[in-house]
Amino acid sequence: MIRPAELIERKRNGGELSAEEIAELVLGYTRGEVADYQMAAWCMAVYFRGLNGRETHALTDAMIRSGETLDLGAALGRRVVDKHSTGGVGDKTSLVVGPIVAACGVPFGKMSGRGLGHTGGTLDKLESIPGYRVELTTEEFVSQVRDVGLAIIGQTGDLVPADKKLYALRDVTGTVDIVPLIASSIMSKKIAGGADAIVLDVKVGDGAFMKTLDDARILAEQMVDLGKRADRAVVCLLTDMDQPLGQAVGNALEVGETVATLKGHGPEDFTELVLDACGHLLALSDLGVEVDEGRRRAQRAVADGSALDAYRRWIQAQGGDPDLAALPMAPVRREVTASRTGIVTRLGALAVGTAALELGAGRRTKEDAIDHAVGVVCLRKRGEQVATGAVLAEVHARDEDSAASAVEAVLAAYELGEEPPHAHGILLDVIS
Ligand code: URA
Numbered sequence: 001m002i003r004p005a006e007l008i009e010r011k012r013n014g015g016e017l018s019a020e021e022i023a024e025l026v027l028g029y030t031r032g033e034v035a036d037y038q039m040a041a042w043c044m045a046v047y048f049r050g051l052n053g054r055e056t057h058a059l060t061d062a063m064i065r066s067g068e069t070l071d072l073g074a075a076l077g078r079r080v081v082d083k084h085s086t087g088g089v090g091d092k093t094s095l096v097v098g099p100i101v102a103a104c105g106v107p108f109g110k111m112s113g114r115g116l117g118h119t120g121g122t123l124d125k126l127e128s129i130p131g132y133r134v135e136l137t138t139e140e141f142v143s144q145v146r147d148v149g150l151a152i153i154g155q156t157g158d159l160v161p162a163d164k165k166l167y168a169l170r171d172v173t174g175t176v177d178i179v180p181l182i183a184s185s186i187m188s189k190k191i192a193g194g195a196d197a198i199v200l201d202v203k204v205g206d207g208a209f210m211k212t213l214d215d216a217r218i219l220a221e222q223m224v225d226l227g228k229r230a231d232r233a234v235v236c237l238l239t240d241m242d243q244p245l246g247q248a249v250g251n252a253l254e255v256g257e258t259v260a261t262l263k264g265h266g267p268e269d270f271t272e273l274v275l276d277a278c279g280h281l282l283a284l285s286d287l288g289v290e291v292d293e294g295r296r297r298a299q300r301a302v303a304d305g306s307a308l309d310a311y312r313r314w315i316q317a318q319g320g321d322p323d324l325a326a327l328p329m330a331p332v333r334r335e336v337t338a339s340r341t342g343i344v345t346r347l348g349a350l351a352v353g354t355a356a357l358e359l360g361a362g363r364r365t366k367e368d369a370i371d372h373a374v375g376v377v378c379l380r381k382r383g384e385q386v387a388t389g390a391v392l393a394e395v396h397a398r399d400e401d402s403a404a405s406a407v408e409a410v411l412a413a414y415e416l417g418e419e420p421p422h423a424h425g426i427l428l429d430v431i432s
Pocket of ligand 1: 087167181182
C-alpha cells in the first residue's frame, strides 16, 4: 500500500515516482481512497516539479486503466481517425472536418467535451441543433460510425473516470495549465476512445492555454510521444489562437459557419485549417495517400457537395434537424463599428471569447445553462483595412443591456493601426 503523504513529499522535493506508485495513487483517488486534498497537493507538487517522460506515461496509463476502453478499429475492421483541439475561441473545426473525412470514405468517431470559461465546447455547439443527441450508448456510437461513417458524442462516464475527477479538482486548485497533466488528460481520453490515428490541434496564443509557440511545442511533443507509446499514429498541428478562428463565436452561429464552410463559403483562415487537418487525417488513414493528396480530396468533397451530404446524414442519424432555419436566433442584433480608419493590427481572442461568455454563449461553472443563440461575428480580422464607420463585428444578444456591454467589449478587442501586422498563416508548425 502506498502512503499518499510520502508520495506528495517526494514529488515536492523533486524526486521521481515509480509507475506502480502513480497507478496506485490515481486508481486509489478514483475509488475514493485517496482524499481530494492529498490529490490536490500532489498536483501542486507536480505543477512546480514537473513529471519526467516515464512518469507522464505512467500517469496516462493509470488514467486509461481507471475505466473502460474502446477499440473502434477492431469493431469496424477499419482504421478509425479522430481529431482533438486543446480549445480556443470560434473553434468549430471538428464539425467541418468530420463530414469531409467521412465523405472521403474514412470512418470518423469522436468523443467531445463541453466548453468551460472563454473556450467553447463541441458538444455545446452541437446541442444548438434542435433534437441532436450527444449521449449515445457505446453500441450506438460504434454502429453509427460503421453505418453513417461519422459520430460525435459526449464522453461516456465509463471512459477515463480518473480524468473526470482529476480535471474537476485541477480546475479549482490552480493546476490546469501544466504540460504533463494536460498531455496525460488529453491523451488518456483519446487513447481510451479507441481511434487508431489522431490529429491534435494545439492552439497557441492569447485565447489558448499555451501562450507561446515554445510551450505549445513541448506539449505537442509530449502528446505525440504518449500516442506512440500506445501504438497510435499522432500528428500535432500548432495553430494560431491570437484571434478567433473564422468569424463566428457562439454556438448556433458556429453551426451556421460550419454549413457555410461545407458549402465552400467559409472564412479563409478557418477553411485553411480545416483542409490542413483533413489532409493529415486522410494521410494517417488506411487510404494510403500523402497529406497533399488528402488535402485535394478534402477540397473535392466540399466542391462536389458530398461533405455537405455527409453532414446532413450525420446530424439526422443523431436525431438533429440539419436545416439552418431550425437553429435558434438571438432577438437583438447590434453592429460594432470602427471609430477611425486603419488596419486591424490585433483582434484579441480572449476578449472576444469573454464577450461571448458574458452574452451567455459559455459557462463559468459546470452548472451554468448556455444560451445557444447568442454570440459575436467578427467580420473583420487581423490585417484588414477598414474605414471610419465600417462594421467590424456583429453582436447577437438576448437583450439590449447585454448587447450594449458586448459591443463595448468587442470594440475594445480590436486594435487599429497604420502598419500591417506581421503576416502568417493559421498553421504555425507540425510535430509528428
Ligand atoms: N483539455 C483536457 O482535456 N485536459 C486538460 O488538462 C486541458 C485541456
